[in-house]
Amino acid sequence: MPPDQLFVCALTLTVMGLFIWEKLPMEIVSLGALLLLMIVPFDGHPILMPENKTEQITILGSIFGNNAVLVVSFMFIVGAAVERTGLVEDLGHWFERLAGRGERRILLSLGVLTIVSSAFLNNTTVVVVFIPMLIGLCKRINLPPSRYLIPLSFFAICGGMCTIIGTSTNLVVNGIVRQRGLEPFAIFDIAPLGIVFSIATITFLLFFGRKLLPDRPSLAALINVDDSREFLTAALVSADSPLLGKTIGETPLAKMRDSHIIEMRRSGNRITTPLKQVRFEAGDRIIFKSHLSGVVDINALKGIEMASKAEMGLSYVQTEQALLMEGMLGRQSKLVGHSLTEQNLRQQYGVIILAVHRQGVNLRENFEDEKLEIGDTLLLEGSAERMRQLFEERDLINLTQPKAQTYRRSRAWIAMLALLMVIVLGCFGNFIPFEWVAMSAALLVTATGCLKTDEAYRSIDWNVITMILGTLALGIAMDTTGAATTIVHGMMSVIGDWDPRLILSALLLLSIILTEVLSNTAVAALVTPLAFGLAGDLGCNWEPFIIAVMAGASIGFAIPAGYQTHMLVFGPGGYRFSDFCRAGIPLDLIMWVLGSICIPLFWPL
CATH class of the missing domain: 3.30.70.1450 (Regulator of K+ conductance, C-terminal domain)
Structure with missing residues (x-):
């Protein structure tokens, strides 16, 4: 293997190792790999910076101008506009009305609405909106949220597999397909497989998986307090108070057992100096936290008698409940x-x-x-x-109650129009480049005020964008150096006599395993060149192999770090690592078997 191929392979393995290690941000690792590919010379020139200027422009354009980067960015903006105009919130309210009180009905309603919405919107946005509503519903009917939050994440993943725009993974793979001069997938081309996976996931969770989910209390339930048992009380230091010039430790306030100071304000401003170091001045506003028992105002604080409060020069201001x-x-x-x-x-x-x-x-x-x-x-x-x-x-x-927010509901129809434009025109990807459609939709929601300009910038997950850039660079380096071809030839020397359907199944399994430990976007960018190489060496249709990468890079049910939506539900559900393994490993295996059967049926080899 030539030095440049060895370097690319070693760099790819290092990047994968750092992703698994998780001590460095993935986006930093990705950009570091991109930088090395642009500065480390082989035969006088870096891999991504060949001597020929035209080749340089072509390679760099295929990274920084990749249509996947553009489409992902624009779809972040469109999804944020749909959320900001209240459409996603309305979807959550529909779920509350449909869910009822039965466990299976809740799961079925949650599955259908989450899958449909995640097919067209960023699944992270959908999960964030549904989490507090789901927790609130569980509290009202006395069910543990841990029974439903893992399914919420699983359903969001399945929804993303139903359309090309459902997840950045599909967009990255489709971008690589377009770069190779091949006909890209239209928006619903992968829907048959996504629908099969979705039905299988709902069925599994309704009849089998729910028995594997834990009954675990939320974090608040582990703290034995009632939010109505404590109050916050404000008091002012008078001009003749004996507290003047003293610290808390030098006054009787330090001896209070059932009340303590949590904040002080001076001249209307919050004091940021550590409270133990602050010396009292006239007019200081003190905020106490005290148990409710026997407390109505500052005169009832436990541990201080009426006379001693008067001697300390504290005058009552107000009392409010602590939540x-x-x-x-x-x-x-x-x-x-x-x-x-x-x-x-x-x-x-x-x-x-x-x-x-x-x-x-x-x-x-x-x-x-x-x-x-x-x-x-x-x-x-x-x-x-x-x-x-x-x-x-x-x-x-x-997580305790849905975030109160003023939505721009008068512009909701514009956001819906933009989303429908993406869906309808996306079906004609052969005639209209999808990045044009996504850009037009993003411009529409921004120009009409569905989303302010600063909100549009904030809606883009730049960590995802930088990771796409870095992993695309690695994939292109594997192609240009011939490393991908060398790896494929090595694989074919071992599995070349297998039935192509078995090789396709092995590729799907490899993608699933890598997705559990790496970023799904990274898997898509790194494994897609290998899939093209395998299809070429076997003389088979390339489509089923690329679909296998798309599907495998989206199937990550068993490990919490395998998918961002898992991390979002991990804390609110009070989950442990093993909870995802119990429910996720069987589902990973079911998806692998179904994919191995259905992909060759829907896309013949």
Whole structure:
């Protein structure tokens, strides 16, 4: 194997190893690989920067100008407009009306609505909207959310397999197909296989899988408190108070057992200095948290007699109820990558973090210095107004109750028109480039005010875009150096005598296994060149092999890290790693068997 092929193979394996290790962000790893391919020379020139300028432009254009990058970006904008105008919220309300109280009826309603919506919208958006509604429904009918949140994620994955625009994986593979000068798939070309997978998933969960799902309480249920038992009380330090000039530790306030100070304000501004270091001044506003028993106002705080309160110079201002709520970190949360100590939420918002749920573990001690991750669930306590401010400013997903938001419902018909335009015109991909259709829809929702310009920029998941760029570069490097051909020839020397249907089944299984440990987008970009090589060496139709990659790169049910929607439901459901394995491994195997049978039937070899 020549040095350039060895380098590409070694770099690909390194990237895959770093993806599995998860210590570095995937987008950084992907862009690092792209950079190495552009600067490490072989025979005087880097792999992606050949001597011929025309070849350079062609290669770089096939990465940065790949239609998959454009379509994914534009579809993020269209999906955000559909959500911002309230259409996704309406879908959630339809689910609440259809679900009823029976377990199987809830699963069936959830499956149908989630699959249909995820076929055309970003599945992360659909899952984020459905999580609080599903949790609220479970609380009202006294059922554990853990019975339904894993199915929610599974259904969202199945919906993405029903259309080309259902997931970025399909768009990446379709982009590679177009780059090779072949006829790309139209929007519903893969629907037959997606529908089979969807029906199988619903059937499995209705009759078998639900027995494998855990009955596990949410994080809030593990904390033995009632949100009506505690109050927040505000008091002012008077001009003649004996507290003046002293710290909390130097006053009787430090001896209160059932009440403690959570916030101080001075001249209307929140004091950000650690409370233990603050010296009281006249006019300081103090926020206490106290148990409800015997507390109506500041004069009833436990541990302080009436006389001593007067001596301390505290005058009553107001009392408000403390709420217990759960919030989850989404992909755009400002808290991701920071610790609670760094963010100092107690000082900034007057909100107390009681516990954190991560990766199946409920952390109730020594979690303040842990770096927060996407999918972490926080158990918070504070006043309604402070909670609202925190959820809005820090992009937390409210799991206790659906986020109150003012939708632009007067423009909902425009967003629906844009989505229908994508669906209808996408059926004519042979005549109208799909990136043009997606761009037109994105321009329509932005120009008409369904989405503001800054909202449009924020709606694009740049982590996904950078990962697509990096993994596309690796796939193109495998092609241009001949590494993909060398690997395929090596594989054919072992499996060349097999029946093509068995080879197709092995390719599907390989894609499924890789998807469980890598990003689905990375699998699509890296395995697609191998699929083309296998089809060419076998002399078979390329379509079933590419469909196998699409399907395999979307099937990732068994490991939480295998799909972003899994991470979103992990914390709210109180799940453990093994919960996904119990329900996901059988479903992975069912999808593999069905795919091995159906793909050659729908797309003959």
